[in-house]
Amino acid sequence: MFAQLRRLPLLGGFVLLVAGTAWAQTATLQGDVKDQNGQPLKGAVIVLDRTDMKGHYTVKSDKKGHWLYTGLPGAATFNISCTVDGKVMDKVSGVKSSYGDNPPVDFDLQKVAKQQAATAQANAGGQLTQEQEHGMSKEQKEQYEAQMKQRAEQMKKNKALNDAYNAGKDAMTKAQADTDKAAKVTDYQAAVDNFKKAGDLDPKQEAVWAGLGDAYYALGQAQTGDERTKSFDAAIEAYQKVLAINPNEAAIYNQMGNIYGAEKKMPEATEALNKAAQLDPAMASKAYFNMGANLVNGGQPDKAADFFKKAADADPNYAEAWYQYGSLLMMKGAVNPKTGQQAYPPDTGPALKKYLELQPNGKHAQEATSMLQAMGETVQTKITNPDAKKKKQ
Numbered sequence: 280m281f282a283q284l285r286r287l288p289l290l291g292g293f294v295l296l297v298a299g300t301a302w303a304q305t306a307t308l309q310g311d312v313k314d315q316n317g318q319p320l321k322g323a324v325i326v327l328d329r330t331d332m333k334g335h336y337t338v339k340s341d342k343k344g345h346w347l348y349t350g351l352p353g354a355a356t357f358n359i360s361c362t363v364d365g366k367v368m369d370k371v372s373g374v375k376s377s378y379g380d381n382p383p384v385d386f387d388l389q390k391v392a393k394q395q396a397a398t399a400q401a402n403a404g405g406q407l408t409q410e411q412e413h414g415m416s417k418e419q420k421e422q423y424e425a426q427m428k429q430r431a432e433q434m435k436k437n438k439a440l441n442d443a444y445n446a447g448k449d450a451m452t453k454a455q456a457d458t459d460k461a462a463k464v465t466d467y468q469a470a471v472d473n474f475k476k477a478g479d480l481d482p483k484q485e486a487v488w489a490g491l492g493d494a495y496y497a498l499g500q501a502q503t504g505d506e507r508t509k510s511f512d513a514a515i516e517a518y519q520k521v522l523a524i525n526p527n528e529a530a531i532y533n534q535m536g537n538i539y540g541a542e543k544k545m546p547e548a549t550e551a552l553n554k555a556a557q558l559d560p561a562m563a564s565k566a567y568f569n570m571g572a573n574l575v576n577g578g579q580p581d582k583a584a585d586f587f588k589k590a591a592d593a594d595p596n597y598a599e600a601w602y603q604y605g606s607l608l609m610m611k612g613a614v615n616p617k618t619g620q621q622a623y624p625p626d627t628g629p630a631l632k633k634y635l636e637l638q639p640n641g642k643h644a645q646e647a648t649s650m651l652q653a654m655g656e657t658v659q660t661k662i663t664n665p666d667a668k669k670k671k672q
Contacts, residue, residue: 306354306376309347310384312340312361317389319344324362325386330373331356353378361386440480440487447473447490451497460501467498471513478520485524489531492517496538511538529559533566540573548573556593564594571603580607591630598637602647605630609650621654628656 308327314320325346327336334355340346351357353376360370369386447470454466474491481487492514499510515538518531536552539545552570556563567590574583584607590600608627615622631647635658638644651658 305349306351306378306381307347307349308351308357308359308374308376308381308384309345310386312344312346312386313389315388315392317387320363320388322363323368323386326360326362327351327357328359329355329357351376359384361388363388436480440477440484443473443477443480444484444487444490447471447477447494451490451494454497463501464498467494467501470494471498474517482520483524485521485528488517488520488524489528492521492531492534496534499538500541508542511542514538527558529555529562529566532558533562533569536566537569537573540569540576543577545574545577545579560593564590564597564600567593568597568600568603571600575603575607580610583607588626591633596637598634598641599643601630601637602634602641602643605634605647606643606650609654612654623654628654632656632658 310325312320312323312325319340319342321340321342321344323340323344323346325338325340325348327334327338327348329335329352332355334352334357336348336351338346338348355376357374357376358370358372359374360367362368368388369391371384374384450466450470450473454463454470457463457466471491471494474487474494477484477487478491495510495514495517499507499514502510515535518535521528521531532551532555536548536555539548539551549570552566555566567586571583571586571590574580574586584604587600587604587607591597591604594600605627608624608630612621612623612627614620628651631651634641634647635644635651648658
């Protein structure tokens with residue numbers, strides 16, 4: 280028993296010695312950094328991120344371009360990157376540290392630049408150089424070839440998409456120039472077909488759906504009856520696809536408001552045009568004017584006057600809005616039972632005078648002057664040429 284007790288301190292000392300020896304065994308990683316001219320690069324930041332467990336280390340290269348990090352854990356795995364001015368210039372993955380000497384981890388930025396240039400050239404031509412192939416593993420080469428195949432397919436798809444979209448635009452231009460109604464319908468239908476083809480190729484292009492909406496809208500205007508309704512409904516559907524991609528397109532809401540107005544769907548038209556005005560204040564005057572026009576065509580002149588006034592308030596230089604507002608107020612004139620005189624809403628004269636102020640030789644100048652004279656207003660006309668309004672048109 281006594282012999283056994285005396286051996287215990289020795290055993291304890293042996294354990295401590297082994298533990299101390301293991302703690303002292305650390306690893307060192309080092310290497311050199313050269314700039315794009317092949318010269319030693321001072322101040323490059325070398326970042327060592329351990330991948331087998333948490334660990335992050337940084338060190339800078341010295342004036343000779345050399346970097347060294349000692350005291351690293353042995354038997355660890357690192358991803359090492361070289362950063363210059365905050366930009367990662369090169370990196371090496373899966374570097375294993377071990378006790379004792381480790382192979383250097385060098386960064387040659389001149390070589391990297393050449394490789395990047397060669398890769399760009401290969402991407403443009405779709406062909407790897409022998410040097411690039413030699414530097415790739417089998418998996419990397421397969422991945423590269425798959426990427427190039429995907430890129431070629433995308434380029435082919437993009438060409439087909441552009442061809443279809445441009446064909447649709449060309450058909451629209453041709454239709455607008457047509458004087459024959461049947462030819463106009465045929466060309467607008469061709470525009471529809473091409474935009475639909477483009478939409479099938481890439482359903483995420485808002486310009487395609489906007490073009491399709493415009494084509495259907497124009498086609499509907501050249502049609503009658505059920506065909507007209509079908510085209511207008513298809514235009515709304517196409518425009519809604521634009522809004523699904525970009526819900527803040529004021530111009531699309533404006534177009535939808537015009538279509539709803541043509542279909543005499545006044546609540547929908549009002550909602551769409553108000554939305555256009557909210558999204559783009561610069562479009563407010565036009566949106567309100569269009570709503571006024573829709574209401575006039577729908578037989579609601581009283582409501583129309585309110586929207587023409589909104590248009591004029593949004594853009595005080597909008598002469599046409601002032602004229603439409605004044606002429607609709609003129610229609611509200613009635614005989615005052617007390618005086619026996621014809622009376623008009625207070626804004627009638629000022630609205631018509633504002634129009635003449637803005638457009639003294641405008642296309643409605645003569646009508647505005649006549650209405651003011653009928654009201655007993657003194658008009659200092661600036662119409663200098665009876666044919667001026669024809670020339671303005």
